[in-house]
Amino acid sequence: xxxVTQSSRYLxxxxxEKVFLECVQDMDHENMFWYRQDPGLGLRLxxxxxxxxxxxxxxxxxxxxxSREKKERFSLILESASTNQTxxxxxxxxxxxxxxxxxxxxxxxLTVT
Amino acid sequence: xxxxEQSLFLSVREGDSSVINCTYTDSSSTYLxxxxxxxxxxxxxxxxxxxxxxxxxxxxxxxxxxxxxxHLSLRIADTQTGxxxxxxxxxxxxxxxxxxxxTRLFVKA
Numbered sequence: 001x002x003x004v005t006q007s008s009r010y011l012x013x014x015x016x017e018k019v020f021l022e023c024v025q026d027m028d029h030e031n032m033f034w035y036r037q038d039p040g041l042g043l044r045l046x047x048x049x050x051x052x053x054x055x056x057x058x059x060x061x062x063x064x065x066x067s068r069e070k071k072e073r074f075s076l077i078l079e080s081a082s083t084n085q086t087x088x089x090x091x092x093x094x095x096x097x098x099x100x101x102x103x104x105x106x107x108x109x110l111t112v113t
Numbered sequence: 114x115x116x117x118e119q120s121l122f123l124s125v126r127e128g129d130s131s132v133i134n135c136t137y138t139d140s141s142s143t144y145l146x147x148x149x150x151x152x153x154x155x156x157x158x159x160x161x162x163x164x165x166x167x168x169x170x171x172x173x174x175x176x177x178x179x180x181x182x183x184h185l186s187l188r189i190a191d192t193q194t195g196x197x198x199x200x201x202x203x204x205x206x207x208x209x210x211x212x213x214x215x216t217r218l219f220v221k222a
Contacts, residue, residue: 004155035212040121042201042214043156058209090155101146102210104155 003027004105006091012111019078021108023091029103030096032074034058034066037088037107049074050096081112115139117213119202124219131189133216135202138183142204145178147187150199150215159200160187194220 007022035043045058047066067075092102119135148156169176175188202213
């Protein structure tokens with residue numbers, strides 16, 4: 001059974017803290033993605049990676065960075081968390097190629113106070 | 114830029130058909146998808162259609178594509194309470210997949 005796991009389901013952090021969100025997939029997928037999901041806005045792409053150590057900015061990369069040191073793991077980093085980064089964060093993975101289904105993790109609900 | 118729009122809410126009675134609509138702007142879209150998100154879970158692919166198709170049927174699900182109007186719909190026959198979820202329309206024609214805001218389907222018993 002294919003699986004994308006995220007390190008936390010719920011996270012509460014203070015403004016200014018450095019936050020790490022971890023995502024691991026066990027399907028040997030080349031592509032990995034980080035989205036944020038906000039009511040009425042749907043999913044917005046933050047960053048994606050198509051290979052180890054490779055990354056591309058999505059639509060809303062400001063305030064975020066990513067790391068992909070191993071094929072199965074893709075980390076999202078909030079260097080200095082702010083209240084407007086309170087959101088649901090979803091990780092996904094897919095095979096290389098544009099048309100392949102994306103497999104999503106359960107999400108991390110981050111609250112920044 | 115590319116955009117995908119869908120209504121935010123739909124309410125139906127159990128046993129009725131549900132129709133969720135979506136419009137997109139990218140005329141070069143090659144694949145269009147419907148994803149389902151149940152409470153507390155990530156998105157899961159429900160069905161997809163190639164842009165050279167008009168219709169696809171899969172059990173209770175029927176997808177209709179009007180490429181001229183850039184309109185996609187998902188029909189769920191005999192809607193059940195277990196179909197209550199958020200349904201996302203998505204399209205891709207390049208490297209990125211663009212998602213709509215999601216339609217929350219409420220099914221009344």
